[in-house]
Amino acid sequence: MRLTTHSDLSFKTLIFLAVAGEDGATIAQIASAFGASEHHLRKVALELVRLNLVTATRGRSGGLRLAASPAELTIGGLLRQFESVxxxxxxxxxxxxxxxxxxxxxxxxxxxxxxxxxxxxxxxxTLEDVVKSSPGVAAKLGIEAAPPPV
Incomplete structure (x- = not known):
C-alpha cells in the first residue's frame, strides 16, 4: 500500500493529537516533532478541520484538538477520507x-x-488502538504525560 505525503502527515497529526489529549497541539509543535514543513502541515490541518476530524482554536491558548474520541475513528474510515484512489x-x-x-x-x-x-x-x-499499542510515542514526540487525576 502506498500513501500520499498528505495522508501520511494526516495520520501523524491525528496520532500526535490523540497522544496529546485535551491539551492539543500547535501546528509548530506537530511540524517540529515530525520534521515536517509547517506550510504543508497547515494545509493538512485545514483539511482535517474541513473533514470535522480536528477542531482549531485561534489565539494564545489555541491550537488543534481531535474533534472526536480516538476510539471512534477507524483507520479504514480515515484512509477512505484521505485517499480517493x-x-x-x-x-x-x-x-x-x-x-x-x-x-x-x-x-x-x-x-x-x-x-x-x-x-x-x-x-x-481505531486511532485509540494505534496509540495504545505504541508505548513511548509521547516521549519520542516530545509530549509530556498528563499528570494523573487527583
Missing amino acids: FADAHCLGAAQNGCVIFGLCGLQRVFNESLGALFSVLDRY
Whole structure:
C-alpha cells in the first residue's frame, strides 16, 4: 500500500493529537516533532478541520484538538477520507481505461477482493488502538504525560 505525503502527515497529526489529549497541539509543535514543513502541515490541518476530524482554536491558548474520541475513528474510515484512489491498476477502475480485456479477465475481481480484505482489517482498528499499542510515542514526540487525576 502506498500513501500520499498528505495522508501520511494526516495520520501523524491525528496520532500526535490523540497522544496529546485535551491539551492539543500547535501546528509548530506537530511540524517540529515530525520534521515536517509547517506550510504543508497547515494545509493538512485545514483539511482535517474541513473533514470535522480536528477542531482549531485561534489565539494564545489555541491550537488543534481531535474533534472526536480516538476510539471512534477507524483507520479504514480515515484512509477512505484521505485517499480517493487506492490502486493505480486499470483493473480497479469502474471504466475500461484503455484495457482491451477489461471485465473479461479475473484480475479485476481478485484486486477488488484483496482491496476489500485490506479495508476489512483496517476497519477493525481505531486511532485509540494505534496509540495504545505504541508505548513511548509521547516521549519520542516530545509530549509530556498528563499528570494523573487527583
